[in-house]
Amino acid sequence: KEGQVSKAQSTIESLPAELSDAQRNSGMLVAAEIELAKRNNQQTAALLNRLPVNKLKSSEQARFYQARIQITDKRNTYALLRDYIALEIVTPTNERKQNVINASWNELISIPVEQLDRMQANSNEPTLAGWLELARIYQQNKDNTPQLKEILNRWVAQNPNNPYSRLMPTPMANLLGFTTEQAGQIALLLPLSGQAQIFGQAIEAGFMAAMTEDNSNHVQVTVYDTNTQSVPAIIKQIESSNVPTAVIGPLLKQDVEQAISNPTLLDMLALNQPQQVRAQNNICYFALSPEDEAKDAARYMKANGHLLPLLIVPQSNLGDRVAKAFEDEWIALGGEGALATRYYNEVGLSESLNNRAGIRLTGVPVTPGKILTPGQEVDAVYILGNRNELTLIRAMINMEPSNKVHANAMYSSSRSNMAEADPDFRIEMEGLRFSEIPLLAGIDNRKLTQAMQAFNNDYSQVRLYALGMDAWKLANSFSELKSLSNFELQGYTGKLTTGTNCEVIRQLTWLEYQQGKIVVAQ
Numbered sequence: 001k002e003g004q005v006s007k008a009q010s011t012i013e014s015l016p017a018e019l020s021d022a023q024r025n026s027g028m029l030v031a032a033e034i035e036l037a038k039r040n041n042q043q044t045a046a047l048l049n050r051l052p053v054n055k056l057k058s059s060e061q062a063r064f065y066q067a068r069i070q071i072t073d074k075r076n077t078y079a080l081l082r083d084y085i086a087l088e089i090v091t092p093t094n095e096r097k098q099n100v101i102n103a104s105w106n107e108l109i110s111i112p113v114e115q116l117d118r119m120q121a122n123s124n125e126p127t128l129a130g131w132l133e134l135a136r137i138y139q140q141n142k143d144n145t146p147q148l149k150e151i152l153n154r155w156v157a158q159n160p161n162n163p164y165s166r167l168m169p170t171p172m173a174n175l176l177g178f179t180t181e182q183a184g185q186i187a188l189l190l191p192l193s194g195q196a197q198i199f200g201q202a203i204e205a206g207f208m209a210a211m212t213e214d215n216s217n218h219v220q221v222t223v224y225d226t227n228t229q230s231v232p233a234i235i236k237q238i239e240s241s242n243v244p245t246a247v248i249g250p251l252l253k254q255d256v257e258q259a260i261s262n263p264t265l266l267d268m269l270a271l272n273q274p275q276q277v278r279a280q281n282n283i284c285y286f287a288l289s290p291e292d293e294a295k296d297a298a299r300y301m302k303a304n305g306h307l308l309p310l311l312i313v314p315q316s317n318l319g320d321r322v323a324k325a326f327e328d329e330w331i332a333l334g335g336e337g338a339l340a341t342r343y344y345n346e347v348g349l350s351e352s353l354n355n356r357a358g359i360r361l362t363g364v365p366v367t368p369g370k371i372l373t374p375g376q377e378v379d380a381v382y383i384l385g386n387r388n389e390l391t392l393i394r395a396m397i398n399m400e401p402s403n404k405v406h407a408n409a410m411y412s413s414s415r416s417n418m419a420e421a422d423p424d425f426r427i428e429m430e431g432l433r434f435s436e437i438p439l440l441a442g443i444d445n446r447k448l449t450q451a452m453q454a455f456n457n458d459y460s461q462v463r464l465y466a467l468g469m470d471a472w473k474l475a476n477s478f479s480e481l482k483s484l485s486n487f488e489l490q491g492y493t494g495k496l497t498t499g500t501n502c503e504v505i506r507q508l509t510w511l512e513y514q515q516g517k518i519v520v521a522q
Contacts, residue, residue: 003037005038008034008037012027025060026056029051029064032047035047062091065084065086069083074110078119081128084104094167102170105172108134109139113139116132116136126162130159134159134172137155185219185222185241185243187223187234188249189224189234189249190203190249190271191225191250191252192204202461202465202468203468204223204468207472209468210473235264247264248471257274260274266282268282269285269478270284271286271287271471272287278501285502286471286504290325290384291322292325292506293414297326297411297413299333300411301411307335307376308336308377308378309339309379309381310341310363310381311341311366311381312341312359313342319342323338326366336373337372339364339372340363341364346392349393353399358400358403359397360402363378377404380410381409386418387421389416391428407431410432412432413434414435414508419452419457426516426517430515435509436509437463438490438491438493440462440463441520444492451466474489474496481502482502493506494506
């Protein structure tokens with residue numbers, strides 16, 4: 001558990017040859033856990049398969065099933081669910097059982113609906129049958145909260161012996177006690193003067209447009225300029241009115257820091273995130289940031305099977321933040337780490353290109369001192385830069401003959417996507433994939449046309465306009481957002497779900513340059 005795998009290996013190898021059956025089984029379980037720590041899944045499976053699980057102590061059985069769950073292919077759904085059922089039985093405390101129940105529920109709701117409809121338990125598996133039934137109930141009724149609650153209560157009454165009835169998955173438990181709360185007012189906190197007013201005005205326009213279109217809702221909205229009053233003063237003013245009010249904003253990072261440093265009972269959807277997010281029951285975070293986009297890139301690239309990404313980022317605070325956000329997410333997904341190489345600015349890139357200096361696809365670990373597996377080669381590249389920087393970087397990558405990464409394994413952020421991209425640029429970028437918000441990817445052409453006309457084809461302003469529209473949607477789903485860990489909403493800035501500490505996670509659309517056109521990446 002301390003990560004001292006080689007010491008663990010030498011210790012297990014030093015055990016005497018003469019052992020009882022129970023000791024031998026214990027030793028084999030530890031040996032399997034060592035192989036698991038070394039990420040040697042095949043050897044882990046071989047050792048686990050030799051173990052007589054029914055002869056292990058209950059604590060060892062729990063470790064056995066935990067190890068097997070970690071190495072089981074996610075596509076082997078039946079095996080995963082059966083191991084979770086067995087693990088719940090041998091897990092000692094309710095607190096630990098709750099973690100097992102929640103993990104099994106996450107597996108259940110990740111099963112595609114078509115596959116779920118076909119799945120059947122054996123006649124001697126009532127627990128599995130109940131789990132599959134509950135998952136189908138959830139998928140069929142998740143868009144109708146009152147109906148889902150009614151059917152869920154009926155299921156609990158009909159399945160009193162199911163582990164999910166005795167200790168329900170947290171999202172379902174929240175749902176049973178969940179009621180939608182309608183705020184009497186919404187306070188919109190944005191910078192509407194000063195240097196940041198261009199951002200605040202675009203968000204306000206999107207928010208008001210979405211509100212106007214939603215004829216079913218007649219909430220009163222009051223807009224506050226965070227550049228003329230401090231955020232704590234605005235919040236105190238709202239609290240003194242004694243009217244139920246939800247707060248949307250503030251936007252600027254320093255204002256968000258101020259807001260969370262002055263505790264309030266008001267529900268708040270902050271439009272940015274502080275450096276360190278702390279769990280607070282009444283505050284959620286919805287950001288449209290380069291770090292947020294880098295995390296989505298890590299998820300997308302990991303899903304595409306890449307093992308060692310190289311980040312090409314500017315030598316700046318922005319570059320450092322993006323690289324760290326990407327690597328943190330990459331490691332959370334089971335990756336080992338990422339490499340980075342940094343460029344100074346567009347002028348420096350241009351001079352290097354003129355001097356025929358290419359960019360080799362090598363770098364140093366994002367985390368200084370981190371040691372990655374020797375001999376691994378970079379198999380994907382993520383580039384952070386504007387259109388001109390991307391053009392120069394791509395040319396310098398192509399110039400270096402030692403580079404082996406295929407064009408389809410090159411990715412960039414939306415920073416490089418601008419309305420004035422000409423056909424020559426699109427042809428030069430052949431194969432490169434980039435992330436973009438669904439609105440700019442064509443989810444609603446009518447709304448996109450309106451936004452493009454309003455902001456003179458400025459993509460950066462359109463993205464903020466979309467943030468405002470989604471902020472309205474989230475404001476009207478705030479109770480669900482806070483209460484349901486499996487909250488999901490198709491927004492104009494991405495597919496929105498809830499992460500830890502009520503952070504809104506955005507899944508972006510990925511586009512690809514293909515024969516001079518921009519198409520949805522497959």
